[in-house]
Amino acid sequence: MWDVIEAPILWQGAWVTVQLTLYSAALAFALAFPFGLAGISRHAWVRAIGRFYVEVFRGLPALVLMFWFFYSLPLAGLRLETLFAGVAALGLNYGAYGAEVVRGALKAVPKTQFEAAVALNLRPAQRVRRVLLPQAVPLMLPTFGNQLVELMKATAIVSLISISDLMFRAQQLRSSTGEGAAVFLVILVMYFVIAQAMLLLVRYLERRSERTLGRVRAEGAAR
Amino acid sequence: MEPSDASAGVLPKGGTPGIRFDKVVKSYGGNAVLRGLDFTIAPGERVTLIGPSGCGKTTILRLLMTLEKADGGDIWIGDRALTHMDKGGKKAPPSEKHLHEMRKQVGMVFQQFNLFPNMSVLRNLTEAPVHVLGDSKDEAAERARELLEMVGLAGKADAHPSQLSGGQQQRVAIARALAMRPKVLLLDEVTSALDPELVVGVQDLLRDIARQSDLTLLCVTHEMNFAKDISDRVLMFAEGRIVEEGPPEQIFSAPAEQRTRDFLQAVLAT
Numbered sequence: 001m002w003d004v005i006e007a008p009i010l011w012q013g014a015w016v017t018v019q020l021t022l023y024s025a026a027l028a029f030a031l032a033f034p035f036g037l038a039g040i041s042r043h044a045w046v047r048a049i050g051r052f053y054v055e056v057f058r059g060l061p062a063l064v065l066m067f068w069f070f071y072s073l074p075l076a077g078l079r080l081e082t083l084f085a086g087v088a089a090l091g092l093n094y095g096a097y098g099a100e101v102v103r104g105a106l107k108a109v110p111k112t113q114f115e116a117a118v119a120l121n122l123r124p125a126q127r128v129r130r131v132l133l134p135q136a137v138p139l140m141l142p143t144f145g146n147q148l149v150e151l152m153k154a155t156a157i158v159s160l161i162s163i164s165d166l167m168f169r170a171q172q173l174r175s176s177t178g179e180g181a182a183v184f185l186v187i188l189v190m191y192f193v194i195a196q197a198m199l200l201l202v203r204y205l206e207r208r209s210e211r212t213l214g215r216v217r218a219e220g221a222a223r
Numbered sequence: 224m225e226p227s228d229a230s231a232g233v234l235p236k237g238g239t240p241g242i243r244f245d246k247v248v249k250s251y252g253g254n255a256v257l258r259g260l261d262f263t264i265a266p267g268e269r270v271t272l273i274g275p276s277g278c279g280k281t282t283i284l285r286l287l288m289t290l291e292k293a294d295g296g297d298i299w300i301g302d303r304a305l306t307h308m309d310k311g312g313k314k315a316p317p318s319e320k321h322l323h324e325m326r327k328q329v330g331m332v333f334q335q336f337n338l339f340p341n342m343s344v345l346r347n348l349t350e351a352p353v354h355v356l357g358d359s360k361d362e363a364a365e366r367a368r369e370l371l372e373m374v375g376l377a378g379k380a381d382a383h384p385s386q387l388s389g390g391q392q393q394r395v396a397i398a399r400a401l402a403m404r405p406k407v408l409l410l411d412e413v414t415s416a417l418d419p420e421l422v423v424g425v426q427d428l429l430r431d432i433a434r435q436s437d438l439t440l441l442c443v444t445h446e447m448n449f450a451k452d453i454s455d456r457v458l459m460f461a462e463g464r465i466v467e468e469g470p471p472e473q474i475f476s477a478p479a480e481q482r483t484r485d486f487l488q489a490v491l492a493t
Contacts (some may be wrong), residue, residue: 028326115290120351120403121326124319130350134341152290 004173004182013169014190020086020165021152021198026149027091028098035095037128050099057096063157064083065089070161086158098144105139106132138209139222145202149195156191166190234436239406240301240328241266241439242287245298249282256282256461258348258427259296266301268434269440269449271471274460275486280443283460284409287441288331289322300328300407328403334412334451336392338384344371345380348402356403363402374428390421396427401432408432410442414449422446423435429453451475458482 004010031053038050057065065088073080094173117127157167170187174180231267241345242264245311251256253386256279264270270278279365286298289305298305307314308321317325338347348367352358358366359377371377374385374394384392393413410429414422433440433453450471457474459482467480478484 112333112337113339116333116339117289118290118326119288119329119331119333120245120399121323121353123323123356126354129338130354131341134337157322 004177004179004186007173009164009169009173010183010186010190011168013164013166013187014194016164016169017152017155017166017191018085018194020155020158020163021148021194022089023083023087024090024094024151024155025148027087028147030096031091031095032098032102035099036106039099039103040106042124050103054099057092058100060093062089062093062154063160065093066157066161082161082163083158085161086163087154090151090154092155094147097147101134101140101143101147105136108139109135130199135213138206138213141202141206141209145199145206146179148198148202152195152198225354232337232402234432234438239266239437239439241268241299242441243297243299244283244409245297245299247286247298248294249279249291255463257293260464262458262465262468264439267437267439269277269438269442269453270299270465271338271442271444271454271457272460273444273447273450273474273486273490278461280460281411283411284411284443287407287409288329294404298324327403328357328406329409330400330403330407331409331411332396332400332413334416336384336389336396336416338392338395340384343380344376344382344384344387347384347395348399351399351413352402357437358471367398367402370401371395373397375424388421388485389417390425393417393421393425397425397428397432405438407439407441410440410444412443412445414444414446418437426452443491447475447487459486461486 035050035053038046039054041047041050066085069085069088070082070159073085106128113131113135114127117131123132155165156167159171162168164172166187170183174183176184244260244262247257247260249254260283263481272283274280287300287305297307303325304317306317306320307464308317309315322465324446327342338344339350342350345364345367348370349358349360349363352359352363352366368377368380371380374397376391376394379387379391379395384395387395393416397413413429414425419427426446429449430453432438440453442450442453454471456468457471458465459474459478459480461482467474467478467483474483475487478487
C-alpha cells in the first residue's frame with residue numbers, strides 16, 4: 001500500500017488533474033458570464049445567441065466532444081496539444097451550465113434593484129456592472145462550487161486521450177504493479193481531498209460575499 | 224430633525240420644468256389603468272395624487288421615471304416629450320439616449336426604499352453622481368455628506384443599509400435621489416412601508432425639502448394629512464382619469480364628486 005501512495009507518478013497525475021480543472025474552469029467562467037448576461041438582454045437576438053450556446057453545449061456529452069476535438073482538429077491542420085481537446089470540451093460543456101447559473105442569479109436579483117438603478121439614470125451597462133452583478137455573484141457561488149467539483153471529477157475522461165492525469169497514472173501504476181484495488185482506493189481518496197480543498201475555497205468566497213452584502217453583520221458595527 | 228442651513232446649498236433651485244400628460248393610455252394585459260389621462264403640473268408645483276389603491280397612481284410615476292412605457296398619448300417634461308423624439312419633424316420612439324437625457328431631470332423615491340445592498344450608505348449616494356454625472360469622487364462624497372446631514376444621518380455614512388431602520392433607509396433613499404440634482408421628484412407611497420412611529424419623521428423631512436427647494440413634486444400617498452400639508456393641489460384619480468382636482472382645503476373639506484367623497488370617507492374611517 002505504501003509503495004502505491006508514495007509513487008511519484010500518482011502525485012504528478014494529481015497535479016495534472018488540478019491544472020486541468022483550473023484551465024477548464026477558467027474557460028467555463030469566461031464563457032458563462034457573457035452568455036449568461038446575453039440571456040437577460042433586452043434584445044431578442046442577443047438572448048438567442050445565449051440560448052444557442054447553452055442548448056448546444058449542454059446537450060453534447062463532454063466525452064464525445066473531446067474525442068471529436070482530438071481527432072478532427074488535426075485534420076483541419078490544427079496541431080494543438082492534447083490537453084487542448086480536454087480543456088476545450090470540458091470548458092465549453094461546463095460553460096453552458098455556468099451560463100444558466102449566471103442568468104438565473106441575475107434574474108433572482110429583485111427587479112426593484114434594477115428600477116432603482118434606472119431611476120438614478122445609470123446606463124444599461126452600469127446597471128449590470130454596478131448593481132446587478134455584485135448582488136448576483138453571491139447567489140451563484142454555491143452552485144459554482146458544486147459545478148467546480150463536478151468538473152474536477154469529469155476531468156478523469158481525459159485519460160482516454162492519454163493525458164497523464166490522475167486516472168491515467170493510476171492505470172499505468174495498476175498495470176505495472178498489479179495492485180488495482182490499492183491504486184484505485186488511493187486515487188479515490190486523492191480525488192476526494194482535491195474536491196474538499198476546492199469546496200473550502202468556495203465557502204471562503206461565499207462568506208466574504210455575504211459580508212459585503214450585509215447578510216452577516218460586520219463585527220463591531222453600531223446600530 | 225430640522226434640515227441644517229447647509230440644505231439650502233444641496234437642494235435644487237431654479238430651472239424647474241412642469242409636467243404634462245396628454246391623453247395617456249396604459250393597460251396591463253387588457254386591464255386599462257390609464258384611459259386618456261390628461262393633467263398638467265406647473266413648474267415648481269407640488270401635487271398629490273390620491274385615489275383607490277391599485278388603480279394606477281403608481282403607474283403615473285413609473286411612466287415619468289421611464290420604468291413603464293405608455294401605450295398611447297404624450298408625456299411632457301418641460302418642453303420635451305418623454306414619449307417620443309422629434310426626428311425630422313416626425314415622431315420617433317425614444318432612444319435610450321433620449322430617455323437618459325430626460326431622466327436627468329427626474330428623481331424617484333420608492334415605497335420599499337430600494338437601496339443597493341452591495342454598497343455602503345455613502346456609496347449609495349455617490350455611485351450615480353460619480354458614474355453618471357461625472358462628479359469627482361471627493362465632490363460627490365462631500366455633497367453626499369451634506370445630504371446625509373440634511374436628512375439627519377450624518378453619522379451613518381459608512382453603515383450598511385441593512386444596519387438601518389426602515390425610516391433611516393427611506394431618508395437615505397431620499398438623499399440618494401436628491402444627490403442626482405433632479406428638478407422633478409416623484410414620491411411613491413414613501414411612508415407606507417414604515418412602522419407608524421417612523422412615518423412622521425420622514426414626512427417632516429419631505430415637508431422641509433418641499434419648502435426649501437423649487438422641486439416640482441408629484442406624490443402618491445394614502446396619508447391624507449401629509450397630502451394636505453405638502454401639496455399645492457390634489458388630484459383625485461379613479462378609473463383611469465382625474466375625476467376631481469383642487470387645492471387640498473377644497474378637496475378634503477368640500478369635495479364636489481361623489482367618488483371623492485366615498486374615497487375620503489373610506490380612507491379617513493381607518
